[in-house]
Amino acid sequence: MVLVTGAARRIGAAIARTQHAAGWNVVVHAHRSVAEAQALVDELNRERAASAVLQLADLADPTRLAPLAEAAHGRWRRLDALVNNASSYFQTPWGTIDDAQLEELFASNLRAPLLLAQACAPRFGAGAAIVNILDTQTPRPQPPYAAYHAAKAGLWSLTESLALELAPHVRVNGVAPGHMLWAVSGGIDAAEQARELARIPLGRLGGADEIARAVRFLLSSDAAYVTGAILPVDGGLRLR
Template identity: 70%
Template sequence: MIDTKARTKVALVTGAARRIGAAIADALHGDGWNVVVHAHTSIGAARELAESLNARRPDSAVAVAADLRDAAAIEPLAKAAHARWQRLDALVNNASSYHRTPLGAIGVAQIDELVASNLRAPLLLIQACAPLMGEGGAIVNIVDALLRRPMPGFAPYYAAKAGLASLTETLALELAPGIRVNGVAPGHMLWATGNEMSAAQQDAELARIPMQRLGGGEEIARAVRYLLSAEAAYVTGSILPVDGGLRLK
């Protein structure tokens, strides 16, 4: 008897409990992947998402908790992701901290947090996952479309994301030809949690985007699906902007 589970590809998606991460996990699952839904403080929501995916296709999703700011938690996360179905084919580094840090009020703890989640954790997780991936593995890092036109007041965040973009190209060389490494650079996709912008402020923000709308998590999920698919088998070291043209303004 053929073990169909062994043939089903497995993806680990970090920060996948809600918003863009959840959209990525859902899209990959819809394409037939088994999904490891990572979360930290939102592990309850991650378990709910895994349950809903398992209701569609039994034994196809699992939620795993880990604090990516803790370097010691990285390797156990990679091993747990591989152990669930005895294989690991893809890693999506989506988890990210993002908050305002104006110059003059930046503390070491803020720098450490933003660098840990946006640069150190993805690097260490790639290092831990790569040996567990077979030939044809793929990694997608979620960066930021505004790295060359950053907003003032977010220096540590943009510095860390710029490092992740550089890392994407460097590791594409180092892991070739067996594992591909690419990035997706979102623009303004969703209103911030607890958004308190007035209707006029929202209209002004939308006016900055040539496509005149927010992208939504599904747009990022489609880009990730492509980069992990066989259709992108010759694509590595690329960063795909999905921003409605925002970076051009």
Template identity: 65%
Template sequence: MNPSKVALVTGAARRIGAAIVRELHAEGWNVVIHYRGSADEALALAAELEASRPQSAHTLQADLADADALINLAKKAHERWGRLDALVNNASVYYPTPFGQITAAQFDDLAASNVRAPLLLTQACAPLMSDGAAVVNIVDALAQRPARGFAAYHAAKSGLWTLTEAMALELAPRLRVNGVAPGHMLWPEYAEMSEEDQRRELSRVPLGRLGGAKEIARCVRFLLSDDAAYMTGAVLPVDGGLRLK
């Protein structure tokens, strides 16, 4: 059996998720790359990683809004190498919902990926995880300081923040649960931003720039390492100071 530790990362085919996968793989982890619709990107990422270390990456497709699919995802992730040492709940739906126009379908969509799936997937994975394993939830630096126009999204991410602390209590002392709260790391994909819009957003960041996906990946790597062995229930902001303004 391959002795490498195994991490399941959700929403891992692209952007921050792919950066997390690459960071952990470079540290010697075997990685399970979850995706919903980005099959080509997931397969290409797995091929890239396996070219450097054969039999070290695996892809699994699942709709995280489907509760039964979450149970199956946990089982298949564990079955691939016969162990599961980390879960990174990264997958997230993100778009504006102007107040007064929010629909039940939008709220359910945002809640499904940002709070419901992390809860149910962690619950499904926990019995399969090794003693001393860890969960990392990707939250949001503004989860408790919501921006106008994103009420539903921030409600879900705020719930995930609280859930991180609650699960840390529920799963201690066998498993650790922590979170990372990104700020402006990458420009959003739901709409094009003009140069003026980008300048306006960066003016809100004390460090004056985007953080990039690798900053989040490094923090996840730390929280999964022995260097964070006495940390649980913590949410670390990686936001260039955005939350301060």
């Protein structure tokens, strides 16, 4: 059974569908996108009865993380994997960054993945795994996203740290997407989209399913000897 945060739509929903198609039961986490998340759960349960459940939680509230892990485990009395996908993403031009922006970006991109992994760890069974969704551009960040990339850099480091701390019983890896889908709130107009596409060696957006397939691999027995790895799924974007 896998808990996927931010699974109501986009990449999170693709991860949930892909793991479900691979035979996993899925806990679909959402906060505000309740209708979309419930529709996804209903869809998965039509395909295979009693195989998906919705759990609502505000990941910015640290007190909700341990109950989320407990509820995820309690549904089927097991917990095999955690995918930390939920992420806030927006511009923070230098000179305008404030505490509220930092709180939102660090809460979703670093604090929640850390505390949720900590809450899930005692509930994991043998061969469990965590996958954190990172960002291929974090090692070479583009302005004006300093606060976002600072948070993702923390999650990148956390991925490698937890691979050591949770070994040998839990594997911890990351997937680093490039331009997969245009951000809803990224402020990228058509001209900038064209410039960004020109930077991608493969010349196209990746799409959510590319990330979902990478996550499926890292959660599978095919990756049983893989931990502490960051898998770029970016069409070569990191090379530029």
